[in-house]
Amino acid sequence: MRNAPHLLINTPDIEIWPGGLLHARSNHDARLLARASHVLRRKQDGRYLAAQLAGGLMPLLPRLADAAGINEALAALDTRLTQPARIPPPPGTLPLDRLQQRLDQLGLDEARYAERTGLALVAEPAHLALAGFDRYRRPLWLTRAAARAWQRLQQAAAVDGIALEAISGYRSHAYQLGIFERKQARGLSVEQILTVNAAPGYSEHHGGNALDISSPGEPAAEESFEHTAAFAWLQLHAATFGFHMSYPRDNPHGIVYEPWHWCLASRDDAPN
Known part of the structure:
Protein backbone atom coordinates (compact mmCIF):
# COMPACT_ATOMS: atom_id res chain seq x y z
CA MET A 1 0.00 0.00 0.00
CA GLN A 83 8.53 12.56 -2.33
CA PRO A 84 10.30 9.30 -1.38
CA ALA A 85 8.12 6.35 -2.39
CA ARG A 86 8.44 4.81 1.07
CA ILE A 87 6.63 7.76 2.66
CA PRO A 88 2.83 7.55 2.29
CA PRO A 89 1.14 10.89 1.61
CA PRO A 90 -0.79 12.43 4.50
CA PRO A 91 -4.55 11.84 4.64
CA GLY A 92 -6.80 14.63 3.49
CA THR A 93 -9.97 15.39 1.58
CA LEU A 94 -10.95 17.59 -1.34
CA PRO A 95 -13.11 20.72 -0.98
CA LEU A 96 -16.86 20.54 -1.51
CA ASP A 97 -17.21 23.97 -3.10
CA ARG A 98 -18.35 22.69 -6.51
CA LEU A 99 -21.03 20.40 -5.20
CA GLN A 100 -23.96 22.82 -5.53
CA GLN A 101 -23.23 23.20 -9.24
CA ARG A 102 -23.68 19.46 -9.71
CA LEU A 103 -26.89 19.45 -7.66
CA ASP A 104 -28.19 22.40 -9.69
CA GLN A 105 -27.79 20.30 -12.83
CA LEU A 106 -30.27 17.86 -11.30
CA GLY A 107 -32.60 20.53 -9.95
CA LEU A 108 -31.82 19.60 -6.33
CA ASP A 109 -31.53 21.98 -3.41
CA GLU A 110 -28.69 20.95 -1.10
CA ALA A 111 -30.36 21.97 2.17
CA ARG A 112 -33.74 20.41 1.35
CA TYR A 113 -32.18 17.17 0.13
CA ALA A 114 -30.02 16.84 3.25
CA GLU A 115 -32.99 17.55 5.53
CA ARG A 116 -35.22 15.09 3.71
CA THR A 117 -32.75 12.20 3.66
CA GLY A 118 -30.59 12.75 6.71
CA LEU A 119 -27.57 12.01 4.53
CA ALA A 120 -24.34 13.88 5.15
CA LEU A 121 -22.01 15.39 2.59
CA VAL A 122 -19.06 13.13 1.79
CA ALA A 123 -15.78 14.64 0.64
CA GLU A 124 -13.44 12.76 -1.69
CA PRO A 125 -10.07 11.60 -0.29
CA ALA A 126 -6.94 13.30 -1.62
CA HIS A 127 -5.32 9.87 -2.03
CA LEU A 128 -6.67 6.35 -2.51
CA ALA A 129 -5.03 2.95 -2.24
CA LEU A 130 -5.28 0.03 -4.63
CA ALA A 131 -7.30 -2.61 -2.80
CA GLY A 132 -7.13 -5.22 -5.56
CA PHE A 133 -9.51 -5.59 -8.48
CA ASP A 134 -13.26 -5.92 -8.74
CA ARG A 135 -15.32 -8.57 -10.49
CA TYR A 136 -14.73 -6.87 -13.83
CA ARG A 137 -10.93 -6.65 -13.33
CA ARG A 138 -11.11 -2.92 -12.77
CA PRO A 139 -8.81 -1.41 -10.12
CA LEU A 140 -10.60 -1.13 -6.78
CA TRP A 141 -9.76 2.14 -5.04
CA LEU A 142 -10.41 2.66 -1.33
CA THR A 143 -8.86 4.59 1.53
CA ARG A 144 -5.82 2.86 2.99
CA ALA A 145 -7.80 1.82 6.08
CA ALA A 146 -10.72 0.46 4.04
CA ALA A 147 -8.37 -1.33 1.63
CA ARG A 148 -6.65 -3.15 4.48
CA ALA A 149 -9.97 -3.98 6.14
CA TRP A 150 -11.49 -5.26 2.86
CA GLN A 151 -8.51 -7.50 2.16
CA ARG A 152 -8.65 -8.97 5.66
CA LEU A 153 -12.41 -9.48 5.34
CA GLN A 154 -12.08 -11.18 1.96
CA GLN A 155 -9.28 -13.44 3.19
CA ALA A 156 -11.18 -14.46 6.33
CA ALA A 157 -14.23 -15.32 4.25
CA ALA A 158 -12.07 -17.44 1.92
CA VAL A 159 -10.79 -19.43 4.91
CA ASP A 160 -14.43 -20.26 5.68
CA GLY A 161 -15.08 -21.26 2.07
CA ILE A 162 -16.89 -18.03 1.14
CA ALA A 163 -15.87 -16.10 -1.98
CA LEU A 164 -16.52 -12.35 -1.79
CA GLU A 165 -16.22 -10.14 -4.87
CA ALA A 166 -16.09 -6.37 -4.96
CA ILE A 167 -18.43 -4.75 -7.49
CA SER A 168 -17.33 -1.15 -6.96
CA GLY A 169 -15.52 1.04 -4.45
CA TYR A 170 -14.62 4.71 -4.63
CA ARG A 171 -16.69 6.89 -6.95
CA SER A 172 -16.12 10.60 -7.54
CA HIS A 173 -18.81 13.28 -7.39
CA ALA A 174 -18.46 13.66 -11.15
CA TYR A 175 -18.96 9.93 -11.71
CA GLN A 176 -22.07 9.97 -9.51
CA LEU A 177 -23.48 12.81 -11.58
CA GLY A 178 -22.80 10.72 -14.69
CA ILE A 179 -24.89 7.88 -13.24
CA PHE A 180 -27.84 10.27 -12.97
CA GLU A 181 -27.32 11.64 -16.47
CA ARG A 182 -27.17 8.16 -18.03
CA LYS A 183 -30.33 7.05 -16.22
CA GLN A 184 -32.13 10.25 -17.17
CA ALA A 185 -31.20 9.55 -20.78
CA ARG A 186 -33.01 6.20 -20.40
CA GLY A 187 -36.16 8.02 -19.30
CA LEU A 188 -35.93 7.84 -15.49
CA SER A 189 -36.78 10.88 -13.41
CA VAL A 190 -34.42 12.28 -10.78
CA GLU A 191 -36.83 11.18 -8.03
CA GLN A 192 -36.83 7.62 -9.36
CA ILE A 193 -33.03 7.55 -9.47
CA LEU A 194 -32.77 8.91 -5.92
CA THR A 195 -34.45 5.77 -4.54
CA VAL A 196 -31.45 3.77 -5.75
CA ASN A 197 -28.58 6.26 -5.92
CA ALA A 198 -27.70 9.03 -3.50
CA ALA A 199 -27.30 12.50 -4.98
CA PRO A 200 -23.78 13.55 -6.00
CA GLY A 201 -21.89 14.47 -2.85
CA TYR A 202 -23.98 12.24 -0.58
CA SER A 203 -22.90 8.73 -1.58
CA GLU A 204 -20.70 6.83 0.86
CA HIS A 205 -18.72 5.68 -2.17
CA HIS A 206 -17.27 9.21 -2.46
CA GLY A 207 -15.34 8.77 0.78
CA GLY A 208 -13.52 5.63 -0.33
CA ASN A 209 -14.74 3.61 2.67
CA ALA A 210 -17.73 1.90 1.04
CA LEU A 211 -17.92 -0.93 -1.44
CA ASP A 212 -20.56 -3.05 -3.09
CA ILE A 213 -20.06 -6.76 -2.51
CA SER A 214 -21.33 -9.86 -4.28
CA SER A 215 -20.32 -13.48 -4.77
CA PRO A 216 -19.50 -15.48 -7.91
CA GLY A 217 -22.54 -16.23 -10.04
CA GLU A 218 -24.73 -13.68 -8.31
CA PRO A 219 -26.01 -10.60 -10.15
CA ALA A 220 -24.47 -7.34 -9.04
CA ALA A 221 -26.38 -5.02 -6.71
CA GLU A 222 -29.54 -7.13 -6.48
CA GLU A 223 -31.68 -7.82 -3.42
CA SER A 224 -31.30 -11.55 -4.09
CA PHE A 225 -27.81 -11.28 -2.55
CA GLU A 226 -29.46 -11.52 0.89
CA HIS A 227 -30.22 -15.20 0.21
CA THR A 228 -26.58 -16.17 -0.37
CA ALA A 229 -24.12 -17.81 1.97
CA ALA A 230 -21.87 -14.79 1.40
CA PHE A 231 -24.46 -12.41 2.85
CA ALA A 232 -25.08 -14.69 5.83
CA TRP A 233 -21.32 -14.72 6.49
CA LEU A 234 -21.14 -10.93 6.26
CA GLN A 235 -23.95 -10.54 8.75
CA LEU A 236 -22.00 -12.66 11.24
CA HIS A 237 -18.48 -11.40 10.64
CA ALA A 238 -18.35 -8.04 8.83
CA ALA A 239 -18.53 -6.00 12.04
CA THR A 240 -15.39 -7.73 13.31
CA PHE A 241 -13.52 -6.06 10.45
CA GLY A 242 -15.23 -2.69 10.93
CA PHE A 243 -17.89 -2.94 8.20
CA HIS A 244 -21.61 -2.32 8.51
CA MET A 245 -24.52 -2.52 6.07
CA SER A 246 -25.56 1.08 5.46
CA TYR A 247 -29.05 0.69 3.99
CA PRO A 248 -31.13 -1.99 5.72
CA ARG A 249 -34.84 -2.36 5.10
CA ASP A 250 -36.90 0.70 5.96
CA ASN A 251 -33.84 2.88 6.46
CA PRO A 252 -34.55 6.56 7.14
CA HIS A 253 -32.67 7.86 4.08
CA GLY A 254 -35.17 6.86 1.39
CA ILE A 255 -32.65 4.48 -0.18
CA VAL A 256 -33.86 1.03 -1.21
CA TYR A 257 -32.69 -1.99 0.77
CA GLU A 258 -29.09 -2.67 -0.28
CA PRO A 259 -27.73 -5.90 1.23
CA TRP A 260 -24.72 -5.55 -1.06
CA HIS A 261 -23.54 -2.13 0.21
CA TRP A 262 -21.09 -2.21 3.13
CA CYS A 263 -19.08 0.62 4.63
CA LEU A 264 -16.13 0.83 6.99
CA ALA A 265 -17.26 2.42 10.24
CA SER A 266 -15.68 5.66 11.37
CA ARG A 267 -13.04 5.37 14.03
CA ASP A 268 -15.57 6.45 16.64
CA ASP A 269 -18.00 3.72 15.58
CA ALA A 270 -15.49 0.97 14.79
CA PRO A 271 -15.32 -2.01 17.18
CA ASN A 272 -12.35 -2.19 19.55
Whole structure:
Protein backbone atom coordinates (compact mmCIF):
# COMPACT_ATOMS: atom_id res chain seq x y z
CA MET A 1 0.00 0.00 0.00
CA ARG A 2 2.91 2.34 0.60
CA ASN A 3 4.45 2.20 -2.82
CA ALA A 4 3.80 5.04 -5.23
CA PRO A 5 2.49 2.73 -8.02
CA HIS A 6 -0.39 1.69 -5.72
CA LEU A 7 -1.73 5.17 -5.04
CA LEU A 8 -4.31 7.24 -6.88
CA ILE A 9 -3.71 10.99 -6.45
CA ASN A 10 -7.03 12.82 -6.40
CA THR A 11 -7.72 16.45 -7.32
CA PRO A 12 -11.11 18.17 -7.89
CA ASP A 13 -11.10 17.80 -11.69
CA ILE A 14 -8.39 15.25 -12.46
CA GLU A 15 -7.30 11.87 -11.10
CA ILE A 16 -3.64 10.89 -11.35
CA TRP A 17 -3.43 7.15 -11.88
CA PRO A 18 -0.32 5.00 -11.47
CA GLY A 19 0.95 3.60 -14.76
CA GLY A 20 -0.01 0.13 -15.91
CA LEU A 21 -3.63 0.15 -14.74
CA LEU A 22 -5.41 1.98 -17.56
CA HIS A 23 -6.28 0.70 -21.02
CA ALA A 24 -6.06 2.80 -24.17
CA ARG A 25 -8.30 2.78 -27.22
CA SER A 26 -5.52 3.59 -29.70
CA ASN A 27 -2.16 1.94 -30.27
CA HIS A 28 -0.41 5.29 -29.88
CA ASP A 29 -1.92 5.92 -26.45
CA ALA A 30 -1.34 2.29 -25.45
CA ARG A 31 2.39 2.64 -26.08
CA LEU A 32 2.54 5.84 -24.04
CA LEU A 33 0.53 4.38 -21.17
CA ALA A 34 2.77 1.32 -21.08
CA ARG A 35 5.80 3.56 -20.45
CA ALA A 36 4.11 6.03 -18.09
CA SER A 37 4.72 6.23 -14.37
CA HIS A 38 1.48 8.20 -13.99
CA VAL A 39 -1.51 9.12 -16.16
CA LEU A 40 -3.71 12.19 -15.75
CA ARG A 41 -7.37 11.28 -16.27
CA ARG A 42 -10.25 13.77 -16.38
CA LYS A 43 -13.05 12.89 -13.98
CA GLN A 44 -15.87 14.35 -16.02
CA ASP A 45 -15.57 11.93 -18.93
CA GLY A 46 -12.60 9.66 -18.21
CA ARG A 47 -10.48 11.29 -20.93
CA TYR A 48 -6.72 10.73 -20.67
CA LEU A 49 -5.01 14.11 -20.54
CA ALA A 50 -1.30 13.38 -20.21
CA ALA A 51 1.25 10.69 -19.40
CA GLN A 52 4.26 11.20 -17.14
CA LEU A 53 7.25 9.57 -18.86
CA ALA A 54 10.88 9.34 -17.86
CA GLY A 55 11.64 12.30 -20.11
CA GLY A 56 8.80 14.48 -18.89
CA LEU A 57 5.07 15.05 -19.34
CA MET A 58 3.53 13.98 -22.65
CA PRO A 59 0.13 15.61 -23.45
CA LEU A 60 -2.56 13.29 -24.82
CA LEU A 61 -4.91 16.03 -26.01
CA PRO A 62 -4.44 19.43 -27.63
CA ARG A 63 -4.23 22.55 -25.44
CA LEU A 64 -3.52 20.65 -22.24
CA ALA A 65 -2.79 23.94 -20.47
CA ASP A 66 -6.45 24.94 -20.91
CA ALA A 67 -7.84 21.82 -19.23
CA ALA A 68 -9.82 22.60 -16.07
CA GLY A 69 -7.81 21.87 -12.94
CA ILE A 70 -4.57 21.06 -14.78
CA ASN A 71 -2.34 23.32 -12.67
CA GLU A 72 -3.61 21.82 -9.42
CA ALA A 73 -3.13 18.31 -10.80
CA LEU A 74 0.40 19.00 -12.00
CA ALA A 75 1.32 20.46 -8.60
CA ALA A 76 -0.01 17.31 -6.88
CA LEU A 77 1.92 15.10 -9.30
CA ASP A 78 5.13 17.08 -8.77
CA THR A 79 4.77 16.71 -5.01
CA ARG A 80 4.38 12.96 -5.33
CA LEU A 81 7.28 12.58 -7.77
CA THR A 82 9.65 14.43 -5.46
CA GLN A 83 8.53 12.56 -2.33
CA PRO A 84 10.30 9.30 -1.38
CA ALA A 85 8.12 6.35 -2.39
CA ARG A 86 8.44 4.81 1.07
CA ILE A 87 6.63 7.76 2.66
CA PRO A 88 2.83 7.55 2.29
CA PRO A 89 1.14 10.89 1.61
CA PRO A 90 -0.79 12.43 4.50
CA PRO A 91 -4.55 11.84 4.64
CA GLY A 92 -6.80 14.63 3.49
CA THR A 93 -9.97 15.39 1.58
CA LEU A 94 -10.95 17.59 -1.34
CA PRO A 95 -13.11 20.72 -0.98
CA LEU A 96 -16.86 20.54 -1.51
CA ASP A 97 -17.21 23.97 -3.10
CA ARG A 98 -18.35 22.69 -6.51
CA LEU A 99 -21.03 20.40 -5.20
CA GLN A 100 -23.96 22.82 -5.53
CA GLN A 101 -23.23 23.20 -9.24
CA ARG A 102 -23.68 19.46 -9.71
CA LEU A 103 -26.89 19.45 -7.66
CA ASP A 104 -28.19 22.40 -9.69
CA GLN A 105 -27.79 20.30 -12.83
CA LEU A 106 -30.27 17.86 -11.30
CA GLY A 107 -32.60 20.53 -9.95
CA LEU A 108 -31.82 19.60 -6.33
CA ASP A 109 -31.53 21.98 -3.41
CA GLU A 110 -28.69 20.95 -1.10
CA ALA A 111 -30.36 21.97 2.17
CA ARG A 112 -33.74 20.41 1.35
CA TYR A 113 -32.18 17.17 0.13
CA ALA A 114 -30.02 16.84 3.25
CA GLU A 115 -32.99 17.55 5.53
CA ARG A 116 -35.22 15.09 3.71
CA THR A 117 -32.75 12.20 3.66
CA GLY A 118 -30.59 12.75 6.71
CA LEU A 119 -27.57 12.01 4.53
CA ALA A 120 -24.34 13.88 5.15
CA LEU A 121 -22.01 15.39 2.59
CA VAL A 122 -19.06 13.13 1.79
CA ALA A 123 -15.78 14.64 0.64
CA GLU A 124 -13.44 12.76 -1.69
CA PRO A 125 -10.07 11.60 -0.29
CA ALA A 126 -6.94 13.30 -1.62
CA HIS A 127 -5.32 9.87 -2.03
CA LEU A 128 -6.67 6.35 -2.51
CA ALA A 129 -5.03 2.95 -2.24
CA LEU A 130 -5.28 0.03 -4.63
CA ALA A 131 -7.30 -2.61 -2.80
CA GLY A 132 -7.13 -5.22 -5.56
CA PHE A 133 -9.51 -5.59 -8.48
CA ASP A 134 -13.26 -5.92 -8.74
CA ARG A 135 -15.32 -8.57 -10.49
CA TYR A 136 -14.73 -6.87 -13.83
CA ARG A 137 -10.93 -6.65 -13.33
CA ARG A 138 -11.11 -2.92 -12.77
CA PRO A 139 -8.81 -1.41 -10.12
CA LEU A 140 -10.60 -1.13 -6.78
CA TRP A 141 -9.76 2.14 -5.04
CA LEU A 142 -10.41 2.66 -1.33
CA THR A 143 -8.86 4.59 1.53
CA ARG A 144 -5.82 2.86 2.99
CA ALA A 145 -7.80 1.82 6.08
CA ALA A 146 -10.72 0.46 4.04
CA ALA A 147 -8.37 -1.33 1.63
CA ARG A 148 -6.65 -3.15 4.48
CA ALA A 149 -9.97 -3.98 6.14
CA TRP A 150 -11.49 -5.26 2.86
CA GLN A 151 -8.51 -7.50 2.16
CA ARG A 152 -8.65 -8.97 5.66
CA LEU A 153 -12.41 -9.48 5.34
CA GLN A 154 -12.08 -11.18 1.96
CA GLN A 155 -9.28 -13.44 3.19
CA ALA A 156 -11.18 -14.46 6.33
CA ALA A 157 -14.23 -15.32 4.25
CA ALA A 158 -12.07 -17.44 1.92
CA VAL A 159 -10.79 -19.43 4.91
CA ASP A 160 -14.43 -20.26 5.68
CA GLY A 161 -15.08 -21.26 2.07
CA ILE A 162 -16.89 -18.03 1.14
CA ALA A 163 -15.87 -16.10 -1.98
CA LEU A 164 -16.52 -12.35 -1.79
CA GLU A 165 -16.22 -10.14 -4.87
CA ALA A 166 -16.09 -6.37 -4.96
CA ILE A 167 -18.43 -4.75 -7.49
CA SER A 168 -17.33 -1.15 -6.96
CA GLY A 169 -15.52 1.04 -4.45
CA TYR A 170 -14.62 4.71 -4.63
CA ARG A 171 -16.69 6.89 -6.95
CA SER A 172 -16.12 10.60 -7.54
CA HIS A 173 -18.81 13.28 -7.39
CA ALA A 174 -18.46 13.66 -11.15
CA TYR A 175 -18.96 9.93 -11.71
CA GLN A 176 -22.07 9.97 -9.51
CA LEU A 177 -23.48 12.81 -11.58
CA GLY A 178 -22.80 10.72 -14.69
CA ILE A 179 -24.89 7.88 -13.24
CA PHE A 180 -27.84 10.27 -12.97
CA GLU A 181 -27.32 11.64 -16.47
CA ARG A 182 -27.17 8.16 -18.03
CA LYS A 183 -30.33 7.05 -16.22
CA GLN A 184 -32.13 10.25 -17.17
CA ALA A 185 -31.20 9.55 -20.78
CA ARG A 186 -33.01 6.20 -20.40
CA GLY A 187 -36.16 8.02 -19.30
CA LEU A 188 -35.93 7.84 -15.49
CA SER A 189 -36.78 10.88 -13.41
CA VAL A 190 -34.42 12.28 -10.78
CA GLU A 191 -36.83 11.18 -8.03
CA GLN A 192 -36.83 7.62 -9.36
CA ILE A 193 -33.03 7.55 -9.47
CA LEU A 194 -32.77 8.91 -5.92
CA THR A 195 -34.45 5.77 -4.54
CA VAL A 196 -31.45 3.77 -5.75
CA ASN A 197 -28.58 6.26 -5.92
CA ALA A 198 -27.70 9.03 -3.50
CA ALA A 199 -27.30 12.50 -4.98
CA PRO A 200 -23.78 13.55 -6.00
CA GLY A 201 -21.89 14.47 -2.85
CA TYR A 202 -23.98 12.24 -0.58
CA SER A 203 -22.90 8.73 -1.58
CA GLU A 204 -20.70 6.83 0.86
CA HIS A 205 -18.72 5.68 -2.17
CA HIS A 206 -17.27 9.21 -2.46
CA GLY A 207 -15.34 8.77 0.78
CA GLY A 208 -13.52 5.63 -0.33
CA ASN A 209 -14.74 3.61 2.67
CA ALA A 210 -17.73 1.90 1.04
CA LEU A 211 -17.92 -0.93 -1.44
CA ASP A 212 -20.56 -3.05 -3.09
CA ILE A 213 -20.06 -6.76 -2.51
CA SER A 214 -21.33 -9.86 -4.28
CA SER A 215 -20.32 -13.48 -4.77
CA PRO A 216 -19.50 -15.48 -7.91
CA GLY A 217 -22.54 -16.23 -10.04
CA GLU A 218 -24.73 -13.68 -8.31
CA PRO A 219 -26.01 -10.60 -10.15
CA ALA A 220 -24.47 -7.34 -9.04
CA ALA A 221 -26.38 -5.02 -6.71
CA GLU A 222 -29.54 -7.13 -6.48
CA GLU A 223 -31.68 -7.82 -3.42
CA SER A 224 -31.30 -11.55 -4.09
CA PHE A 225 -27.81 -11.28 -2.55
CA GLU A 226 -29.46 -11.52 0.89
CA HIS A 227 -30.22 -15.20 0.21
CA THR A 228 -26.58 -16.17 -0.37
CA ALA A 229 -24.12 -17.81 1.97
CA ALA A 230 -21.87 -14.79 1.40
CA PHE A 231 -24.46 -12.41 2.85
CA ALA A 232 -25.08 -14.69 5.83
CA TRP A 233 -21.32 -14.72 6.49
CA LEU A 234 -21.14 -10.93 6.26
CA GLN A 235 -23.95 -10.54 8.75
CA LEU A 236 -22.00 -12.66 11.24
CA HIS A 237 -18.48 -11.40 10.64
CA ALA A 238 -18.35 -8.04 8.83
CA ALA A 239 -18.53 -6.00 12.04
CA THR A 240 -15.39 -7.73 13.31
CA PHE A 241 -13.52 -6.06 10.45
CA GLY A 242 -15.23 -2.69 10.93
CA PHE A 243 -17.89 -2.94 8.20
CA HIS A 244 -21.61 -2.32 8.51
CA MET A 245 -24.52 -2.52 6.07
CA SER A 246 -25.56 1.08 5.46
CA TYR A 247 -29.05 0.69 3.99
CA PRO A 248 -31.13 -1.99 5.72
CA ARG A 249 -34.84 -2.36 5.10
CA ASP A 250 -36.90 0.70 5.96
CA ASN A 251 -33.84 2.88 6.46
CA PRO A 252 -34.55 6.56 7.14
CA HIS A 253 -32.67 7.86 4.08
CA GLY A 254 -35.17 6.86 1.39
CA ILE A 255 -32.65 4.48 -0.18
CA VAL A 256 -33.86 1.03 -1.21
CA TYR A 257 -32.69 -1.99 0.77
CA GLU A 258 -29.09 -2.67 -0.28
CA PRO A 259 -27.73 -5.90 1.23
CA TRP A 260 -24.72 -5.55 -1.06
CA HIS A 261 -23.54 -2.13 0.21
CA TRP A 262 -21.09 -2.21 3.13
CA CYS A 263 -19.08 0.62 4.63
CA LEU A 264 -16.13 0.83 6.99
CA ALA A 265 -17.26 2.42 10.24
CA SER A 266 -15.68 5.66 11.37
CA ARG A 267 -13.04 5.37 14.03
CA ASP A 268 -15.57 6.45 16.64
CA ASP A 269 -18.00 3.72 15.58
CA ALA A 270 -15.49 0.97 14.79
CA PRO A 271 -15.32 -2.01 17.18
CA ASN A 272 -12.35 -2.19 19.55
